[in-house]
Amino acid sequence: MTDHSIxxxxxxxxxxxxxxxxxxxxxxxxxxxxxxxxxxxxxxxDQELEACCEWLCTGYxxxxxxxxxxxxxxxxxxxxxxxxxLVENGTYLDGRMELDPADIETIxxxxxxxxxx
Numbered sequence: 513m514t515d516h517s518i519x520x521x522x523x524x525x526x527x528x529x530x531x532x533x534x535x536x537x538x539x540x541x542x543x544x545x546x547x548x549x550x551x552x553x554x555x556x557x558d559q560e561l562e563a564c565c566e567w568l569c570t571g572y573x574x575x576x577x578x579x580x581x582x583x584x585x586x587x588x589x590x591x592x593x594x595x596x597x598l599v600e601n602g603t604y605l606d607g608r609m610e611l612d613p614a615d616i617e618t619i620x621x622x623x624x625x626x627x628x629x
Contacts, residue, residue: 518554561580590621594619
C-alpha cells in the first residue's frame, strides 16, 4: 500500500481539542486522541475520494477506477508478502538463506493460511 499518511500533526489536534473545550491545550496527546484524529482524517479523505470518483464517473469511469486504485490500493496478500520476502529480503550465507524473524513470521502466516491438502 502506498503510504500517504493523513494523520493530522499533533499541534493541529491540540488546536481542535482546544477549540472544542474553548481553551488552549498543551502537552502530549493521548493515544485515544491521536487514534480518533487519524480515523476522522481517514474517513474525511475516503468521503472526498468517493465524491471525486462519483464526479469522474459521469464521463471518465476509467480514470475514476484508476484514481481509486492508486489512492486506496489493496494491501498485498500473505502469499505476495511471503514471495517478496523470499525474493527481496533473503541473504545467502554458506549456501543457506538467512531471514530475519519478521520475515520468517510472514512466511509462517502465509503457510498457515494454505489449505491442508
